Amino acid sequence: MKIWTLLLLRLSLGWLLVIWGADKVFNVAHGMAVANKFYFDFLSIESVLRVGGVLQMLVGLAVVLGFARRWVYPAQVLFNGASLLAVMQSVIDPWSWVFEGSNVLFYPSLIIFxxxxxxxAFRDQDRLALDAGYSGK
Structure with a gap:
């Protein structure tokens, strides 16, 4: 059961990065709006946003496949950690009791992180990953 659970987690988290990256590449206006609102204009240059989106999609696909996990899992943590920090107000106060503008729908960012x-933590137990037989040494 553990290997199937890890597979499902890997597939869902990796595909989330693919979706978010694709949004930056193919829906640039939305990506720019998100960058401006949540990321202090970081990546708010169209060409940089698209490159960031492609990178995010590549990391996501590598996560889905379980390829180069030693390198792409930390990259995934950075992407998801940045998202968590961007909406931290909504994680701390999902119902806007203290912070105006919080949104309960952003709370899952903590779960994703x-x-x-x-x-x-369980990388060595994911036997269905593409690089499962590679020790990384």
Whole structure:
């Protein structure tokens, strides 16, 4: 059961990065709006946003496949950690009791971040990954 659970977690978290990256590449206006609102204009140059989106999609596909996990899992944590920090106000106060403009729908960012860390913690037990037989040494 553990290997199937890790596979499902890897597939879902990796595909989330693919979706977010594709949004930056193919829906640039939305990506720019998100960058401006949540990331202090970081990546708010169209060409940089698209390159970031492609990178995010490549990391996501590598996570889905379980390829180069030693390198892409930490990259995934950075992507998801940045998202978590961007919406931290909504994680701390999902119902806007203290912070105006919080949104309960952003609370899962904490769960996504925790799942990303879990993939790192159990990397050696994910036998269905493409690089499962590679020791990385």
């Amino acid at each position: 925790a799942g990303s860390l879990l993939l790192i």
